[in-house]
Amino acid sequence: MKVLVTGGSGLLGAHLLVGLQGRRYDVVGTDRNPWWGDVPVDFRVGDLSDPEFLKSLIRSVRPELLIHCAALVDVEACERRPEEASRINGKLPGFLAGAAGDRCRVVFLSTDSVFSGEKAFSSEEDLPSPRNAYASSKREGEEQVQRRAPHCLILRTNFYGWSSGRKKTSAEWMVRSLQTQQPMTLFEDLFFTPIYVPDLVEGLIRLLECQVEGIFHLGGRDRVSKYQFGQLLAEELGVSMDRVQRGSVERAGFAAERPRDISLNSQRYCEITGADLPGCREGIRRFAADGSKPLSQRFQCPVLR
Numbered sequence: 295m296k297v298l299v300t301g302g303s304g305l306l307g308a309h310l311l312v313g314l315q316g317r318r319y320d321v322v323g324t325d326r327n328p329w330w331g332d333v334p335v336d337f338r339v340g341d342l343s344d345p346e347f348l349k350s351l352i353r354s355v356r357p358e359l360l361i362h363c364a365a366l367v368d369v370e371a372c373e374r375r376p377e378e379a380s381r382i383n384g385k386l387p388g389f390l391a392g393a394a395g396d397r398c399r400v401v402f403l404s405t406d407s408v409f410s411g412e413k414a415f416s417s418e419e420d421l422p423s424p425r426n427a428y429a430s431s432k433r434e435g436e437e438q439v440q441r442r443a444p445h446c447l448i449l450r451t452n453f454y455g456w457s458s459g460r461k462k463t464s465a466e467w468m469v470r471s472l473q474t475q476q477p478m479t480l481f482e483d484l485f486f487t488p489i490y491v492p493d494l495v496e497g498l499i500r501l502l503e504c505q506v507e508g509i510f511h512l513g514g515r516d517r518v519s520k521y522q523f524g525q526l527l528a529e530e531l532g533v534s535m536d537r538v539q540r541g542s543v544e545r546a547g548f549a550a551e552r553p554r555d556i557s558l559n560s561q562r563y564c565e566i567t568g569a570d571l572p573g574c575r576e577g578i579r580r581f582a583a584d585g586s587k588p589l590s591q592r593f594q595c596p597v598l599r
């Protein structure tokens with residue numbers, strides 16, 4: 295199956311390209327930044343907001359499956375430029391889904407942040423209530439894709455992993471601060487259900503193979519605060535938490551409001567695929583061990599070899 299992955303140079307997109315290629319999917323990646331993985335991939339560099347690039351990409355790849363990961367993910371930048379967030383995260387996904395055509399299955403990567411953050415373990419039945427421009431733009435993206443591709447799969451998640459290094463992820467930043475014992479503040483009042491990115495890729499491949507459509511949540515099994523996440527990471531790295539302060543998101547002074555509890559209930563995924571969710575310590579253990587491994591060696595699921 296011919297698969298086009300957008301945001302292919304990003305954290306999730308790059309892992310998806312390698313994970314899918316390992317399962318013998320015929321993959322093409324695209325991003326406005328270059329490919330950086332350790333295995334060759336058919337990769338097209340360009341900006342999806344350029345209609346000419348987008349049309350010629352779809353014409354030449356003719357994808358049977360489109361996995362749309364490209365987005366503006368900087369929550370504070372989205373708050374400063376809500377129109378741009380809406381254009382790239384909201385309208386562009388619908389346009390892309392429309393351009394891909396009726397015979398193409400569409401997967402849209404969405405976020406746990408679409409919820410208000412007032413309830414633990416939100417399920418697919420809970421109503422979104424975005425609290426900042428990033429979350430509103432991703433919710434708009436969900437609606438636009440559903441309108442243009444009614445049989446699409448919308449995946450809401452929250453993940454961490456090793457990026458290209460061009461833009462350090464918050465987990466990479468935590469590792470660096472813990473290892474060098476730099477002072478760091480982690481929020482005790484912000485809860486989530488993080489999943490290690492290779493586990494997310496394996497989970498998404500399982501969902502694809504079950505031919506599902508609609509909204510699915512896919513996070514880790516455990517709901518933890520950012521502080522607890524840091525504690526587990528410090529334990530796995532064998533370093534001290536002495537320089538880590540307990541903080542509150544309330545006092546962080548962000549322009550964009552942060553929902554306090556964006557933990558996801560991923561039971562629907564478990565019921566459909568028969569798979570378990572990875573625990574937080576388990577994921578962090580692999581993350582800590584994978585730091586020095588090339589991208590292609592971070593997958594453990596035997597079916598991916």
Ligand SMILES: NC(=O)c1ccc[n+]([C@@H]2O[C@H](COP(=O)([O-])OP(=O)(O)OC[C@H]3O[C@@H](n4cnc5c(N)ncnc54)[C@H](OP(=O)(O)O)[C@@H]3O)[C@@H](O)[C@H]2O)c1
Nearest residue numbers: 301304305306326341342343363364365403404405452453
């Ligand atoms: N990370 C998380 O925990 C998380 C949680 C929930 C949902 N998500 C969603 O998951 C998806 C992937 O996230 P990620 O963390 O892998 O993000 P990422 O590392 O920033 O990857 C996204 C990639 O898309 C590129 N891109 C953005 N706009 C583009 C455009 N107009 N044309 C071409 N490329 C463009 C970005 O380039 P630039 O870097 O130059 O912008 C980046 O390389 C996103 O849709 C995000 O909303 C992420």
